[in-house]
Amino acid sequence: MPLCGLIHSGRDRWGGSLNKSLTKVCEMIASELEPLTHVSPEDFKEGMAVLSGAVNIVTTDGPGGRAGLTASAVCSVTAEPPTLLVCVNRGSSAAPAFLQNDAICVNTVGPDHKGLAMLFGGKTPMEDRFATADWTEGPSGAPVLGGSVASFDCKVTSRNVVGSHEVLFCEIIDITRTQGTPGLVYFARQFHELQA
Numbered sequence: 001m002p003l004c005g006l007i008h009s010g011r012d013r014w015g016g017s018l019n020k021s022l023t024k025v026c027e028m029i030a031s032e033l034e035p036l037t038h039v040s041p042e043d044f045k046e047g048m049a050v051l052s053g054a055v056n057i058v059t060t061d062g063p064g065g066r067a068g069l070t071a072s073a074v075c076s077v078t079a080e081p082p083t084l085l086v087c088v089n090r091g092s093s094a095a096p097a098f099l100q101n102d103a104i105c106v107n108t109v110g111p112d113h114k115g116l117a118m119l120f121g122g123k124t125p126m127e128d129r130f131a132t133a134d135w136t137e138g139p140s141g142a143p144v145l146g147g148s149v150a151s152f153d154c155k156v157t158s159r160n161v162v163g164s165h166e167v168l169f170c171e172i173i174d175i176t177r178t179q180g181t182p183g184l185v186y187f188a189r190q191f192h193e194l195q196a
C-alpha cells in the first residue's frame with residue numbers, strides 16, 4: 001500500500017497530530033505530481049479564439065534592437081501607477097528584443113492598420129515590418145505608430161515567465177490618441193470593426 005494510503009487507513013503507529021501532518025504533506029506532494037488541469041493546448045486555443053480582444057502592434061527598441069509583434073494578450077492592470085501587461089511568446093522572432101529592452105509601446109490599432117497587424121503577426125522579417133506606416137519615437141524610445149487608436153508608451157517594470165510566454169508589466173509614461181478612429185477586435189480568428 002502506498003505511504004499516503006497507509007496513513008489514511010490509520011494503521012500507522014504515530015499519534016493523531018503527526019498522522020494529520022503527514023496526510024497534509026502527502027496531499028501537497030500529490031497536488032504537485034497530478035496535473036491541475038485536463039485542458040489540452042488545443043482546447044485552450046479553441047477557447048481563447050472566442051475571447052475577443054483589441055488588436056495591438058506592440059513595439060520595442062533599445063539594446064536588444066528594434067522589434068514588434070501583433071498581440072491581443074494585452075490587459076489593463078491598475079491606474080495607480082498606470083500599468084498594463086503584455087504577454088510575449090518567448091519563441092517569437094521579436095522575443096529576444098522584448099526580453100532585453102525596457103522601452104515598449106502598445107499601439108492599439110483600427111481598421112486602417114489591419115494590413116500592418118497582419119505584417120506584424122506573420123513571419124515577416126523585422127525590418128520589413130517597420131518599412132511602411134508612420135513611425136516616430138516615444139519618450140521611452142519605443143516606436144509609436146501614427147494614426148493608431150491609442151499608443152501607450154511604457155517602461156517595463158517587472159517580468160514573469162509563465163510557460164511559453166513572458167508577461168511584461170509596463171508602466172505607462174505617455175498616451176497619444178487619434179480621436180474618432182474606429183476600433184478593431186480579433187474574434188473567432190477574424191478581425192471585426194467597431195464604430196467609434
Ligand SMILES: Cc1cc2nc3c(=O)[nH]c(=O)nc-3n(C[C@H](O)[C@H](O)[C@H](O)COP(=O)(O)O)c2cc1C
Binds near residue numbers: 087090091093094
Ligand atoms: C491577432 C493576433 C494576435 C496575436 N497575439 C499575440 C500575443 O498576444 N502574444 C504573442 O506573443 N503573439 C501574438 N500573436 C502572434 C505574433 O504576432 C507573431 O505572429 C508570432 O509570435 C510569430 O511571430 P514571428 O514570425 O516573429 O516569430 C498574435 C497574432 C495575431 C495575428
